[in-house]
Amino acid sequence: MTAKLEAYEGIVGAAVIRQLQHLGQKLEGTGVVHVNSTRQGGGVAEILGWMIPLMCGLGLNARWEVLNGAGEFFSITKAIHNGLQGFPVNISSTGWQIYQDANAVNFERLRPLLEDADVVVIHDPQPAPLLNLCSNRKGKWIWRGHIDISHPFHPTWKALKKFVVGYDASIFSMCQFALPLPHPQFLIAPSIDPLSDKNCDLGEGELEEARGRFGLDPYRPLVVQISRFDRFKDPVGVIEAYRLVRRVSPIQLVLAGGGAVDDPEGKAMLDEVLEAAAGDPDIHVLLLPPDDHRTINALQRLADIVIQKSTREGFGLTVTEGLWKGKPVIGGDVGGIRSQVVNYHTGFLVNTPEGAAHRIRFLLHHGELRNNMGVKAREYVRENFLLTRHLQEYLTLFHQLLSKRGEKMFYV
Numbered sequence: 001m002t003a004k005l006e007a008y009e010g011i012v013g014a015a016v017i018r019q020l021q022h023l024g025q026k027l028e029g030t031g032v033v034h035v036n037s038t039r040q041g042g043g044v045a046e047i048l049g050w051m052i053p054l055m056c057g058l059g060l061n062a063r064w065e066v067l068n069g070a071g072e073f074f075s076i077t078k079a080i081h082n083g084l085q086g087f088p089v090n091i092s093s094t095g096w097q098i099y100q101d102a103n104a105v106n107f108e109r110l111r112p113l114l115e116d117a118d119v120v121v122i123h124d125p126q127p128a129p130l131l132n133l134c135s136n137r138k139g140k141w142i143w144r145g146h147i148d149i150s151h152p153f154h155p156t157w158k159a160l161k162k163f164v165v166g167y168d169a170s171i172f173s174m175c176q177f178a179l180p181l182p183h184p185q186f187l188i189a190p191s192i193d194p195l196s197d198k199n200c201d202l203g204e205g206e207l208e209e210a211r212g213r214f215g216l217d218p219y220r221p222l223v224v225q226i227s228r229f230d231r232f233k234d235p236v237g238v239i240e241a242y243r244l245v246r247r248v249s250p251i252q253l254v255l256a257g258g259g260a261v262d263d264p265e266g267k268a269m270l271d272e273v274l275e276a277a278a279g280d281p282d283i284h285v286l287l288l289p290p291d292d293h294r295t296i297n298a299l300q301r302l303a304d305i306v307i308q309k310s311t312r313e314g315f316g317l318t319v320t321e322g323l324w325k326g327k328p329v330i331g332g333d334v335g336g337i338r339s340q341v342v343n344y345h346t347g348f349l350v351n352t353p354e355g356a357a358h359r360i361r362f363l364l365h366h367g368e369l370r371n372n373m374g375v376k377a378r379e380y381v382r383e384n385f386l387l388t389r390h391l392q393e394y395l396t397l398f399h400q401l402l403s404k405r406g407e408k409m410f411y412v
């Protein structure tokens with residue numbers, strides 16, 4: 001559920017809302033189509049869930065379309081995803097053909113919308129070939145990469161590049177992800193919706209209910225990582241860190257994840273996690289429904305420390321969510337986590353399970369510092385990573401791309 005724009009005034013101030021309304025007037029009636037590969041699960045779906053209603057509320061004609069795909073298509077796109085994040089993968093020419101064919105089938109279904117749209121935003125590699133299929137396009141097309149593409153496996157990037165070069169612009173979450181492409185590239189960081197079920201304030205009763213439901217001990221510190229079960233999120237590394245701390249402190253660990261339609265590797269990773277956690281009643285591995293946002297919210301609020309020990313990360317909305325709840329975050333020293341976690345300020349960046357264990361112990365022993373860091377963490381998100389800033393940057397970019405050549409750029 002997304003609130004109306006005015007509801008955010010108390011959090012970001014009236015001037016920000018006015019600026020957005022002003023931008024909305026400039027873009028009134030603009031047809032925008034976003035395309036990604038899953039309606040639920042993962043950060044992109046989380047963002048599109050609030051962004052479409054708010055764009056419509058501002059006067060744009062925004063839509064969100066999702067690719068249909070069979071298991072084989074998603075196995076290939078997951079391999080492309082892994083390759084772009086630097087993991088050596090072997091994708092056969094048949095695999096690339098299946099990828100293109102699935103996009104061609106989706107294109108026929110979406111053709112009228114895509115041909116007519118003023119702006120099309122294609123999220124991540126899965127729907128990237130749609131552009132080359134749309135020979136009769138009217139609007140501007142933007143490729144929005146959400147993943148950590150700073151060190152791609154070269155053969156994967158080389159093969160994907162031919163689907164991406166023709167876009168009018170691309171957007172990345174970090175300047176380190178910029179690629180050798182012949183069009184303008186923009187830096188727009190993701191954001192969270194502070195009023196959504198995932199991030200709104202929760203009452204004590206709801207927190208206690210969640211604590212009881214999962215058998216968590218109120219008297220022992222709790223460390224929480226919320227993530228899809230994905231190798232790059234390093235859940236097994238989190239268990240290693242927990243075990244190192246556990247030798248000296250009686251902590252509890254929650255690893256909560258869920259599936260995403262476009263992530264067929266989740267089951268194998270979950271099995272690995274369950275094996276690593278076996279026999280320890282204080283490691284709670286939770287497989288939650290993808291729309292159980294209030295439970296995720298409650299677990300992040302019950303945590304003493306939020307952890308996101310990724311080894312690759314485009315941005316890491318789970319980091320933003322933890323920071324917004326006033327928790328210092330221990331995050332992997334990679335990708336978009338670096339723009340959110342500032343050592344000794346909003347949390348700690350780590351590279352190994354040993355490093356994570358060291359920082360968990362440090363935070364557990366410095367309660368006052370932990371609380372102070374939590375206060376700074378929330379303010380850091382308010383200033384940088386709330387949806388209003390994100391919307392403003394998108395709308396400004398749309399306006400710039402749609403402005404006729406020679407016309408002055410519109411500044412807010």
Ligand code: UDP
Nearest residue numbers: 042043044046227228256257258316317318
């Ligand atoms: N998430 C969720 N349930 C889960 C696991 C994750 O709702 O079981 C949410 C999480 O709260 C966050 C998003 O999925 O909003 C994950 O976004 P992130 O950018 O951290 O990672 P991604 O999955 O996109 O790589």
